[in-house]
Amino acid sequence: MSVHPMIAALRKHKAGVILIAMQIALTLAIVCNAIFIIYTRVDNVRRPSGLDEANLFLVTQQWVGAPSGDDPDSIAKLDALEREDLAALRAMPDVESVTPTNSVPLLNSSWTGSVALKPGSDLRGGTARTAFYFGDENELATLGVRLVAGRNFTAADVVNRAMRDQRQPSLVIVSKALGDKLFPKGDAVGKAVYFNGDTMPTTIVGEVERLQVPSTSSWSSGFFWDTTIAPIRLNANFSRYLIRTKPGRLEAAMRAVTPTLYKTNPMRVLDDDSVKSFADIRSDAYRADIGMAVLMGIVCLILLAVTAAGIVGLTSFWVGQRHRQIGVRRALGARKIDILHYFQLENLLIAGIGALIGIALAIGLNMVLIKNFEMSRMPIVYVLGGLVVVLLLGQAAVFVPARRASNVPPVVATRSV
């Protein structure tokens, strides 16, 4: 079949051709960008945290009438309150392990700083950025992260310190990612580093396999796996406890934790938001990502449906308009399959032109998103995937009216003039 008469015929339907091509182009541009957004968001959500998430929950509470000063007496009182709570929590039957902590992965409450190989380097001069977790000797066991080198903290390593006290810890455990960044040879254990531009060295005593920062925002993406655990029990008029329960006992432990803490000391604030399972922390952290992926998915589906409907509508109109011409062609010997192919090829031609424009639009839209919304560059495979999708969509949509056209009987040619 020659394409030439087809193009000649399309010249008569300029408006319809432009409309279908435009629709295909815009659909391609949006669909491949949307799928790329879905992919990046889902990819974020699927990052494993490396924790024993199913059995973890977090308690954040505040003492009423606790001292707020920095004098040793106040700090000692706050530390006593905290240790009392820890003892009560550890005595609970369903609890496996408890640690005080300042934050946990995905909580989006961060304490960050710099780490350098030389003393006195400030944030910009530092070798790496890192997020800090402060806990006691049970921090690793409670999080469920695996030690790959060196040793864990012992109870003797743990010190207590006021929230506002900025003295650096004497020893830390770092994530393997941070250890390797500082010491590319992989021998970080036993080495000295300097935190936040301090001149006092801190010794790395161990490395954990993986532990992410608390933040999921884009500002932390540059050091997402670079974390430091310090053996410090922070004292303030509020506290956070991360609790790991025995397998399957999460709900029971979460129900029992409020009465247990009230029994230890009733002068505290423990409300609905105070006790949070890790599953809730995760769903809060990634709500926007999941929501965005779902929204984009829905938009894609409706968009493809609308475009298909548009093609069906316009092609049906053309079939109606060319009713007699089809009859004449059939009478002159064209087979049903020839008519079918004619419409299919016509659609491929239009969709092809539309898709070419669409590729340019898709890349343009991606650039707009990169510029304004901190998106990354879309790999070309998404554009090619989108191209295949819209071409197939066009073929599927044109099939129904094209079949109807192929069923026009030759006898139509003889009716009226």
Next chain:
Amino acid sequence: MFAYYLQLGVRSLKRNPVLTALMVMAIGFGVAASMITYSVFRAVSGNPIPDKSSQLFVPQIDNWGPQQNEKGEPSGALSYIDAMAVMRAHQATRQTLLYPVMLSALPHDVNSIPVSINGYAVTGDFFSMFEVPFLYGNGWNANDDDRRAADVVLTEEFNQRMFGGANSVGREITLSGHDYRIVGVAKHWDPSPRFYAVWSDSAFQDPPDFYVLLNRMLDLKTDSSGRNSCRGNLTFTGWDEWLQSNCVWLMPWVELDTANDVARYHRFLEGYAADQQHVGRFAWPPNVRLRDVMAWLDQMNVVPPESRISMVVALCFFVICLVNTIGLLLAKFMRRAGEIGVRRALGATRREIYSQYLIEAAAVGLAGGGLGLLLTSIGMSGVGLLFNADIARLAHLDVSLVGLTLVVAILATVAAAFYPAWRAAQVQPAWQLKSN
């Protein structure tokens, strides 16, 4: 004639039910997607204090220097040293300093379990600057600030919880173990976004419970419950050293009535920063900013990126739906070429044909708008999927949104019909009559 054409238009909706359904659905989906995302965008990008937004300014002073600041921008809050200096200079009509605090209280209604309450430590001008309405009593004045009085203003909602809504002015209240005198009860006032504390808090969280005298909070060494940002080598070990550090956490606001005042205040800030450079506290030239409310909200990126992206995508989607509608309207109108030919032959002008088909398109738009309204109201419940609860609760279907949905649907469809209707009006009567 309009009514008659509209009637014809509505009747013609039934003539090609499939084509009509496709168009109505395209417009309905397109307009609904746009309206849902717009309702969120409208909520998060609005002006929280329209009558004063151009008189309220945030003074910013770079106390971190080019090595450590945020890409050349001074930080969005002040350190204690700079904040106190700016307040003491008192170069603005009104000025306030604030930071968020979390305390505890013992409500009378619940079974004596302490609850945590959130509020702001503020200075006296806060209430007059931001036009906080009062139910009972008043705020405090600058003298009370200087006296470092234990004064507190409760919000209407918190007063309800603590005192059952009674006039509590003059009574005592115990917060986190310290006694305060209630000087006023503020009427419900919750500007959204919460412009005055966006640097520290989420711009859309629950309204505060109280406003407490800032100097009193400092005396009690009460930490900020919001952001505290520090740079470089930190050596402090306690409250007093922390106050002298480069940590920023205090949010300043000034009220400046004329452009002259603004220019003068800007000069004052530069002068202050230059003095600091002079005495060796800053090792860099003055780097100050003075932004009004809307510029400040923009700088703080209050509108979540999800809101912009989803609105861009929804608008693109709507454009595709309209392109689709143009094609379908073209098909629908051109099918009736014969009918148009007869009307033209009987004396109808092109203009009349044109207006008839535009009105018919408006009927399609109205039906699409109706469907769009239905989908919008369903979709509103899905907003919580994409945005957190604080933002999702702001999106709602009100009268203006209903009106906007219908108007946008009709206007967009009429606009889409310009070309198809023009083609319809170009139909040659002779041609059509001949072939029939």
